[in-house]
Amino acid sequence: MTPAARIQAAIELLDGVIEAAKKGGAPADRIVADGLRARRYAGSKDRRAIRELVYGAIRACGPVPETGRAAMLRLAEGDPEIAPLFDGSGYGPAAITAGEPVAEGGIAPEWLAAKLAESDIAGEEAEALLGRAPLDIRVNTLKASRDTIDLPEAGVPLQTPHGLRLPAGTPVESWNAFREGLIEVQDAGSQIACMATEARPGELVVDLCAGAGGKTLSLAAAMENAGTLIASDTNRQRLSNLAPRAERAGVTNVTQLLLNPGEEDAAFAPWKGKADAVLIDAPCSGTGTWRRNPESRWRITPQEIARLAELQRRLAFLGAGLLRPGGRLIYVVCSLLDEEGAANFGQFLGETPDMVASPFTAPAGRSRGTGTRLTPFHDETDGFFFARAVKVW
Numbered sequence: 330m331t332p333a334a335r336i337q338a339a340i341e342l343l344d345g346v347i348e349a350a351k352k353g354g355a356p357a358d359r360i361v362a363d364g365l366r367a368r369r370y371a372g373s374k375d376r377r378a379i380r381e382l383v384y385g386a387i388r389a390c391g392p393v394p395e396t397g398r399a400a401m402l403r404l405a406e407g408d409p410e411i412a413p414l415f416d417g418s419g420y421g422p423a424a425i426t427a428g429e430p431v432a433e434g435g436i437a438p439e440w441l442a443a444k445l446a447e448s449d450i451a452g453e454e455a456e457a458l459l460g461r462a463p464l465d466i467r468v469n470t471l472k473a474s475r476d477t478i479d480l481p482e483a484g485v486p487l488q489t490p491h492g493l494r495l496p497a498g499t500p501v502e503s504w505n506a507f508r509e510g511l512i513e514v515q516d517a518g519s520q521i522a523c524m525a526t527e528a529r530p531g532e533l534v535v536d537l538c539a540g541a542g543g544k545t546l547s548l549a550a551a552m553e554n555a556g557t558l559i560a561s562d563t564n565r566q567r568l569s570n571l572a573p574r575a576e577r578a579g580v581t582n583v584t585q586l587l588l589n590p591g592e593e594d595a596a597f598a599p600w601k602g603k604a605d606a607v608l609i610d611a612p613c614s615g616t617g618t619w620r621r622n623p624e625s626r627w628r629i630t631p632q633e634i635a636r637l638a639e640l641q642r643r644l645a646f647l648g649a650g651l652l653r654p655g656g657r658l659i660y661v662v663c664s665l666l667d668e669e670g671a672a673n674f675g676q677f678l679g680e681t682p683d684m685v686a687s688p689f690t691a692p693a694g695r696s697r698g699t700g701t702r703l704t705p706f707h708d709e710t711d712g713f714f715f716a717r718a719v720k721v722w
């Protein structure tokens with residue numbers, strides 16, 4: 330493909346991404362993957378270049394752009410090689426006309442950038458939300474150790490005890506060490522949030538929002554497969570990914586529990602008041618993960634954030650009810666908004682007299698309310714807020 334044809338292909342994919350963001354359709358990575366597969370004439374270099382252009386344009390636009398072409402013109406403002414490719418030739422985009430609309434730049438839609446600023450995420454902190462994420466792995470201590478593992482690329486030790494950082498795009502999933510369950514892909518921030526759980530062998534631990542089990546596997550390794558680890562979620566499809574992952578990782582102490590939304594309490598009846606620790610990796614707006622899903626900032630609404638904050642508190646109350654006296658509650662969101670993080674957890678503590686803050690000294694991050702906040706700028710992790718509380722009676 331010519332460089333101009335790659336620009337035109339990226340514009341067409343961006344049109345799909347924009348429409349899906351406006352209508353709540355498929356995520357950008359799916360649209361881009363499907364769109365590239367359909368362009369059989371595109372070679373691997375073309376695909377890589379088109380993907381770069383699409384994600385570059387998504388990052389460059391603050392609010393959702395009107396069209397893919399306007400988004401590409403925004404990217405062109407910061408890259409002098411792009412505008413000359415709008416030359417109207419062959420499969421390339423039509424020439425730029427005078428006064429043609431260019432999408433707005435910025436970190437996010439204005440209302441959302443303002444909300445982040447209220448939570449002290451502005452300037453370099455805000456810009457870093459749209460940087461490129463490295464690839465972090467966790468060595469699975471059920472099968473290997475960071476000191477002795479032999480990998481095709483060594484990686485740089487992270488601040489977590491079992492973590493290694495590799496360059497973005499390292500094809501770890503094709504490595505034998507991955508196929509044999511010696512390593513898992515897990516962001517350093519996520520590893521740190523798991524450390525705060527301090528799960529120990531023999532305990533009863535609940536991973537209340539387990540999803541596909543990223544944190545479950547980490548907790549199982551900390552428990553050395555001893556004790557009971559309950560992995561629950563309301564999403565059947567996500568939870569169904571856990572069993573094959575657990576098998577690969579050699580995890581044997583997990584009990585899966587599929588929850589009906591609104592009926593979680595009944596499902597947990599056998600374990601009420603018995604858990605040593607409950608990890609709540611709550612559903613959230615994901616403002617801390619824009620490095621991986623930059624287009625998700627076009628999908629959030631103020632109403633959705635308010636709905637999520639309420640759900641997060643409800644899940645915290647549910648988790649607290651599962652704990653034995655002395656048990657630990659670990660609340661995690663991958664959002665940097667206080668509305669979902671420090672302020673929300675503060676409200677929960679204020680309404681729950683039997684739960685008392687129990688700060689955890691993390692290997693990275695800064696204090697925020699009674700918890701810790703990790704940011705891409707300060708900690709080179711995804712953005713997270715996590716906090717701990719102990720049940721006193």
Ligand SMILES: C[S@@+](CC[C@H](N)C(=O)[O-])C[C@H]1O[C@@H](n2cnc3c(N)ncnc32)[C@H](O)[C@@H]1O
Binds near residue numbers: 545
């Ligand atoms: C941030 S994700 C969890 C990610 C997962 N812990 C990991 O490390 O890969 C939040 C999860 O909460 C789940 N969820 C939503 N509502 C829930 C509810 N009422 N009870 C339990 N889980 C819920 C979602 O399906 C989603 O999988």
